[in-house]
Amino acid sequence: MKISFLEGSRAIAQTVANIKPEVVSAYPITPQTHIVEDLARFKAEGKADYEYLLAESEAAAASIVLGASAAGARVYTATSSQGLLLMLEVLYNASGLRLPLVMTVANRAVGAPINIWNDHSDAMAMRDAGWVMLFAENHQEAVDLHVIAYRLAESTNLPVAVNVDGFILTHSHENVIVPDNKTIKKFLPDYRPAAGTFLDPQNPSTIGGFFTPEHFWLERQRLDTDLKKSLPLISNLYKQWKKILRTPTPSKINFDNGLVEYCGPSHPETLIIAMGSMAGTIKETIRDNKNVGLLKIRSFRPFPDLRKFTSTCKRIAVIEKAMSSGASGPLFAEVGSSLSNYKGVISDNIVGLGGRDVSLQTIKHIIKSSGKAGVKFW
């Protein structure tokens, strides 16, 4: 398949169109707009068959695709920042009702102060909503994760958010292979929900009824169990898809199971843990470094087991673009809880808030100070 030089938003929009959702709804917010503008244009040009509904808010956009999904349709929406927060009530609903929504989040800071640039504060606001949350490093991963997201969502009835760094990925151009519909179909069958699980006059069912305490907790427990059970599935689907769509990798990857990717020496002294596009910057920084490795988290929810990557390293430097003010960064909290027996030094490095540049120099400074534990802002 051919390599194109595309804007990230265009690559995502083209991929989504090739996945053939049946209902698309969205509300404009920077930096998500290029994706949904492209989808509206494909429809207007007669190149797509989905229904495209204009929503009067993000809460409505999410509700429209939620309703469509409950009626058995494959759906798509995209948002960012304040829009994601306005959707939040619906997002909890989607996972609680076990509806396989797929959504792109063009990650952006959350105000105040108002700021339109990239960080992961928006995504972390939906951390506990019961969605699968995947993070892309580059355009190709963004494309791949959308295809995988649909297969995952529709086979588990779990909603999936694909996170792409706002501007850094959405507005930049890179070489990328966008799979056509024929290729996608080898991996993603048409969506046919089981009878009785959706709104169907032939099999009437009640969706979203009232749950008293003796029933409610069981439903929440089931959601947690199913999210955790999807870890091996995400891994398998990733591997399956990469056999179908082989793409060149820009740097040497030592390990990739879909959930996490490791780059670096086999026994690093310092292990960096990070998510999203800054993994590229980190790889570039540590390319010739014999002591530092990068563990990139692709699946933040469900959160994978990291123990086998950390058994020999002396220091762990979490680098993340969000802060749970008054405590630590959210990724640091996950790493700490996943590695409760870890004896080395763990530091939490908060970078890139509101679009602040994360440079090679920033990463070098973080590595240099990784012997000192605690939360640091860069």
Added chain:
Amino acid sequence: MNTSHNNLTPGHNACAGCGQLSAAQSVMRALDNDTILVSATGCLEVTTTAHPQSAWRLPWMHSLFENSAAVGSGIKAALKNKKKNTKVVIQAGDGATYDIGIGFLSGLFERGDDVVYICYDTEAYSNTGIQASGSTPAGAKTTTTPGGANEIKKDMLAIALAHGVKYVAQSTAAFPDDITAKVKKALQVEGPAYIQILSPCIPGWKIQTNEAIKAARLAVATASYPLLEYTNGRLNNSSIKDSFRAQKVEDYLQLQGRFSHLSRKQIANIQSQADKNIKIYKL
């Protein structure tokens, strides 16, 4: 009256004599099996779907308090894409319609989605314990207006008409055949239709369990809440016009504990509003 469908079965746990459930039965009589229902959060949802039971024989969905209009739009879009003509009927209370969901309803009207929206108007947040909503009429006592509500009741029919909604109607729980006929007409209209049904709430209005229908009848008889119908923006003749001689609003007000504190002057103000209704709606 055709009751063979029995779309909303007995055994729900609404209050004895509930006006809303009675009105909902009249709505259900208009629907065939090829219909999907959406409910906003509220009494109708809570009292009919205590898991694992359900009183609904039609496919039914509830998502949130405010978003039933958008959920209905999404369902209709999915059906359209699948080339199915299944009808979508949304049911919500006045809090969901007049207040928290009004933006969603406006979006639905603007998109022109082919669904019927029913507002069961109990004139307060009944399910949370009778707090004032945008529909609570002036003077009515609620738990958040213990001295009586000051605000005027929002004119939702005018708001629907301002969006160009082709079928807009009003009824009350005391007129089951009128409700059923209006829902049937609404289903024939292409694009959105809005029907608002006054649904007396036993604890909210402080009436006896056998007085919901009486109150809903008096609301019409006193011209406080007339039976109305607009087709393509034009007011049709009132369905009870010929024999109509308005009773004094006092007959309607004195039945209800929520108005028991009203002064003569307040009652006179409410009477003048009813008098206006007679003129505006040519009753």
